[in-house]
Amino acid sequence: MYFFSKLREIVWGKPADTKAERRLLVKLDVVILSFCCLMYWVNYLDRMNLNNAYVSGMRVDLGFQGNQLNVINTIFYGGYVLGQIPNNLALQKLPPRIYFPSCMIAWGLLTLGTGFASHPWQIMILRFFQAVFESSTFVGCHYILGSWYKEEELGKRTAIFTSSGLAGTMFSGFLQGGVHQGLDGARGLPGWRWLFIIDFCITIPVAIFGFFGFPDTPESTHAWWLTEEEKKLAIDRLPEIEKHRGTLGWGLLTRVLGTWHWWGFVLLWIFASNTEMFSTNAIMNLWLSSTGDYSVEQVNYIPTGVPAVGIFATLVLGWYSDFTKRQWHPGIMLAFTAIISGAIMLNPPSRGAKFFALFLNGCQYASQTVLFAWANAITRKDDAKRGVILGGMNTFAIAVYMFWSLLFYSTTQGPMWRKGSIAMICMGSALFITTIAVFFLERRDKKTEVYNGAPESSIYGEEEKGGNQTKGDAKTVLE
DSSP states (O other): OHHHHHHHHHHHOOOOSSHHHHHHHHHHIIIIIHHHHHHHHHHHHHHHHHHHHIIIIIHHHTTOOTTHHHHHHHHHHHHHHHHHHHHHHHHHHSOHHHHHHHHHHHHHHHHHHHTTOOSHHHHHHHHHHHHHHHTTTHHHHHHHHHHHSOHHHHHHHHHHHHHHHHHHHHHHHHHHHHHHHHTTTGGGOOHHHHHHHHHHHHHHHHHHHHHHHOOOOTTTOOOTTSOHHHHHHHHHTSOOOSBOTTOOSTHHHHHHHTSHHHHHHHHHHHHHHTTOHHHHTTHHHHHHHHHSOSOHHHHHHGGGHHHHHHHHHHHHHHHHHHHHOOTHHHHHHHHHHHHHHHHHHHSOSSHHHHHHHHHHGGGGGGHHHHHHHHHHHHTTTBHHHHHHHHHHHHHHHHHHHHHHHHHHSOGGGTTTOHHHHHHHHHHHHHHHHHHHHHHHHHHHHHHHHHHTTOOGGGTSOGGGSOTTOOTTOHHHHTO
């Protein structure tokens, strides 16, 4: 039993101190984590279906020309940028149990509309508004997870959350392949149109689950499945918040822009998110389709290995960052995988090497887990600031993504994407430098807290307090 308890502690973390807290954590995982994962899974399912539909008949049926697919994706992310921070600010005032499901129903209806589009310009309009509603999910869920879980609980659960989005990408490929085989031509509709209809039917039940089960935040929850004692425990077990949810006003600008947290994490995520470009632009799908050597089913099935690699890397690095409390290590690792994949794609010696580079790039998805958990942990004492920084990270990253995708990863640049390979190496190098900078800035702040006599609990993690370590031993803590 000792072996299994130690294994459980290594894999999932140290159990809560009391039976009541352990029971609370189980409830939070069953409802909050499950809903966030399902919502993000559906989010990616409804987002990535366009790439699968494009290589499964949509391009020919709707008469796509040139880089119109890239233009649609750019318009989509334009809506995503516009909706990012407003959605997170809306969560400061509106109940998440109402807001999240409402956004899901809205983007589900727009997904259904895409299945009946007859021209690329109609898809451009639908995808723009779909993106506005979908942008509520990623940073919104990071904000909610950071509101309910302790720092040492957050990394693994964030890894599971972000992996659910990658699972949506995988499932979309399998779904399109299956739909093409089984429903192509059914009721006079091509298989790619059925994909959007089925995705809509999957989205609505998840939204209904959110309406009835999601608990809002610890201080505002009216969840029927939490007792009054558990609601109080959910607040008491977390670090004291200096600025609570809903504390907005002009002072928020000073609290956000007056620290390095905004600039550091926004730059960090700009560079990290744009190392995902081979994966998020469906480069493997487009390359396989261009060769003429693979069937429609294979063009949809084979690239599912990319998010599979992403899920593995996300879970491993999420666990690693929780276990070691060194979030900057995965940042360095992912900088190197980006540089390696870009270097191989620049001049691939064989088809096998190209496959390796594109599968390896799936590792970059793991940065979503580690970097957002890192930002969540450092800014958790100010709810509104945390919400804005998380929203800002994704907003500015996607703003860069919009033109970066057109410049370096356009469909017209295939099947080699040499410019994109150079851009990948540059982004990987920038990620390496920025990760080191953020690490040193965090270490400087912790030294300042120690020397100013901050409470020990605000500086040391539970595992760092033992032994002969003293409060003034800053050097040991910050290694």
